[in-house]
Amino acid sequence: MxxxxxxxxxxxxxxxxxxxxxxxxxxxxxxxxxxxxxxxxxxxxxxxxxxxxxxxxxxxxxxxxxxxxxxxxxxxYEKVGSIFLFSKVPIEQLSGKSIALTSSSATSVHLLKVILERFYQHEVQYETMKPSMDRMLDQNDACLLIGDDAILASWRKAEKLYQYDLASLWYKHTGLPxxxxxxxxxxxxxxxxxxxxxxxxxxxxxxxxxxxxxxxxxxxxxxxxxxxxxxxxxxxxxxxxxxxxxxxxxxxxxxxxxxxxxxxxxxxxxxxxxxxxxxxx
Structure with a gap:
């Protein structure tokens, strides 16, 4: 065996x-x-x-x-450090916007959807793409990256972009890991x-x-x-x-x-x- x-x-x-x-x-x-x-x-x-x-x-x-x-x-608990939503606008303003989702994950993709729909009552358009912040944001208002892709992107992101840690958002609204x-x-x-x-x-x-x-x-x-x-x-x-x-x-x-x-x-x-x-x- x-x-x-x-x-x-x-x-x-x-x-x-x-x-x-x-x-x-x-x-x-x-x-x-x-x-x-x-x-x-x-x-x-x-x-x-x-x-x-x-x-x-x-x-x-x-x-x-x-x-x-x-x-x-x-x-x-309070942050994961490698699962980020990068956005051109504050998260409170994402309703009606488009978000590119990484093709590398299932848990984080659905966590983002739960957070936006349940905690912020947003209706958002989604597009699944290969993980590349530049290409994702060329066509969309925000993007979700995970793992090492997210870490590397956070090191070189433009200052004007908003960055949200999904574990922090989850913990903020639930008090749970x-x-x-x-x-x-x-x-x-x-x-x-x-x-x-x-x-x-x-x-x-x-x-x-x-x-x-x-x-x-x-x-x-x-x-x-x-x-x-x-x-x-x-x-x-x-x-x-x-x-x-x-x-x-x-x-x-x-x-x-x-x-x-x-x-x-x-x-x-x-x-x-x-x-x-x-x-x-």
């Missing part, structure tokens, strides 16, 4: 993967596939990937097929390869713990060589993110699912979040 393990190709989830014992996992027949969230969501749904970090929205669309691993997520990614496993994989999933889970937890113990410093050193930026930015960025999946993170995610369903973005309500408790023993 083997596992195909999906990795979201963004720095925000890197602490869960940075210290994985890849050689041990590969010796058990595991392989890794890095993809942006939208690609990974599709691969999980189609059965090409067995387990990995996926968009929270993708889990809501596949609750009958997926189970979540405990104590693992990419969540944020927002969970952007979860670690999901296909149910049939649990049935056939539970020991391998357990091995991966323990390695993910260890990676999360080591990242924290080392204050993300070895990882940040590598990121600086790849993406640049100021070390102080990356220090603050990772300190702001939450990698737990406690009751509070689950409450925030449940509210997000409820609002997405009420607005018609989910076909079925999410009655319960299924977490694989047995993996902890």
């Amino acid at each position: 083997s596992l195909v393990i999906g990795e979201i190709s963004y720095t925000n989830i890197l602490p869960l993967y940075y210290y994985l014992d890849r050689e041990l996992l590969k010796s058990h027949g595991c392989s890794f596939t890095p993809q942006v969230p939208s690609e990974l969501n599709a691969s999980m749904s189609a059965g090409r990937v067995d387990v990995g970090g996926i968009s929270s929205f993708a889990y809501a669309e596949n609750t009958s097929q997926f189970t979540l691993l405990p104590d693992l997520s990419v969540s944020a 927002m969970t952007f990614a979860v670690v999901a496993v296909r149910n049939e994989v649990i049935d056939r390869s539970s020991h391998l999933v357990g091995l991966l889970y323990r390695s993910l937890i260890q990676s999360k713990q080591l990242s924290r113990q080392k204050q993300f410093q070895p990882m940040i050193k590598d990121i600086l060589q790849t993406y640049g930026g100021r070390k102080s930015f990356w220090d603050e960025y990772f300190q702001e993110l939450c990698y737990e999946f406690s009751e509070n993170e689950q409450r925030g995610l449940t509210l997000y699912y409820q609002l997405a369903y009420e607005l018609g973005y989910l076909q079925k309500p999410v009655d319960a979040i299924q977490i694989w408790k047995a993996v902890e023993s």
Whole structure:
């Protein structure tokens, strides 16, 4: 038996993967596939990937097929630092405007729609585009970028543009954290390869713990060589993110699912979040 393990190709989830014992996992027949969230969501749904970090929205669309691993997520309270709405006008004036949405995400796209429609009562026109701030804003009044695309865009944006952190907007209106990614496993994989999933889970937890113990410093050193930026930015960025999946993170995610369903973005309500408790023993 083997596992195909999906990795979201963004720095925000890197602490869960940075210290994985890849050689041990590969010796058990595991392989890794890095993809942006939208690609990974599709691969999980189609059965090409067995387990990995996926968009929270993708889990809501596949609750009958997926189970979540405990104590693992990419969540944020007062800001996420890598999911931004860039706008030519203040957010209060976006009603009737056009917004370009990144093609790389599902969770953030629907979070923006929930925020604008429920909290601001805006009616907005949307267009999905490949992530490029310049091209997106050439044709639209605002754009949504996520992950490393959003970080790089924020470093070079024009001063006249307004910039909004989606986690901050969510927290402002709900007082709850927002969970952007979860670690999901296909149910049939649990049935056939539970020991391998357990091995991966323990390695993910260890990676999360080591990242924290080392204050993300070895990882940040590598990121600086790849993406640049100021070390102080990356220090603050990772300190702001939450990698737990406690009751509070689950409450925030449940509210997000409820609002997405009420607005018609989910076909079925999410009655319960299924977490694989047995993996902890």
